[in-house]
Amino acid sequence: MxxxxxxxxxxxxxxxxxxxxxxxxxxGRTPPEVMVLLLTIFSLVFGGFGVVSLFSAVTGTISLRSLVIGGVFFAIGVASLLAMNWINASIQRARSMPLSTxxxxxxxxxxxxxxxxxxxxxxxxxxxxxxxxxxxxxxxxxxxxxxxxxxxxxxxxxxxxxxxxxxxxxxxxxxxxxx
Known part of the structure; x- marks a missing residue:
């Protein structure tokens, strides 16, 4: 064929x-593409807020509790980024499937x-x-x-x-x- x-x-x-x-x-790849968009937003928002909170904690302008919250937000941002990359790789694999299938x-x-x-x-x-x-x-x-x-x-x-x-x-x- x-x-x-x-x-x-x-x-x-x-x-x-x-x-x-x-x-x-x-x-037929719409759900994964929507998930990539949402995870990108999560990565930017949570990761960005986490970085700002951690930076503020290092400079001594916020409390220890804010440091923990910033660390959790940063971890959520990183996890979202990793999940986004994994789903994006699966989209690329699906896109490379032969059309004859x-x-x-x-x-x-x-x-x-x-x-x-x-x-x-x-x-x-x-x-x-x-x-x-x-x-x-x-x-x-x-x-x-x-x-x-x-x-x-x-x-x-x-x-x-x-x-x-x-x-x-x-x-x-x-x-x-x-x-």
Whole structure:
């Protein structure tokens, strides 16, 4: 099995080409990425407050109790930093996984001129498919949809941490060109 070549990478979302097929893949890493953000904030806030408290204690401007509290805050900041690095490494490992091991959200077969869903069922002829970014009801992030005569189908749902970017334009250019 050959590895699909990446044509557009929006972090969590990938558009790849496997011969005459255009694949849309969702790597699905939002929870770990949110955790990295939160741990970064914890590292900065607790670690920063801990360093300031420890520095103040060394210069003699605060009490022993403040020194202990500063030490605990500094330890929380360091632990958050270590956890953030560990989770970030797992995200990088997931990102380096071969795309051929992931199930595509949608397949656009340019040879047979059809749009297939994740289960391999024909949804519509490619000539009747167009791509749009639309706002979601419950999020400030947009989603990517494939508009067909049978209605709009969600391909990818962005989050404030993972945008669908300009994948609609990329897909339009790829799917509606002869190869």
């Amino acid at each position: 050959t590895e699909p070549s990446v044509l557009a990478d929006a972090g969590r979302f990938v558009v790849a080409e496997d011969g005459p097929k255009v694949l849309v893949i969702d790597r 992931m199930r595509p959200v949608a397949v656009f077969d340019r040879r047979h001129r059809v749009y297939l869903d994740a289960d391999g069922e024909v949804v519509a002829p490619l000539d009747q498919v167009r791509f749009e970014r639309r706002m979601q009801m419950t999020s400030s992030a947009s989603k990517l949809v494939a508009v067909t005569p049978g209605g709009a189908r969600d391909l990818l749902r962005g989050t404030p941490f993972n945008s669908v970017g300009k994948l609609d334009g990329v897909l339009t250019a790829l799917v509606h060109t002869e190869r």
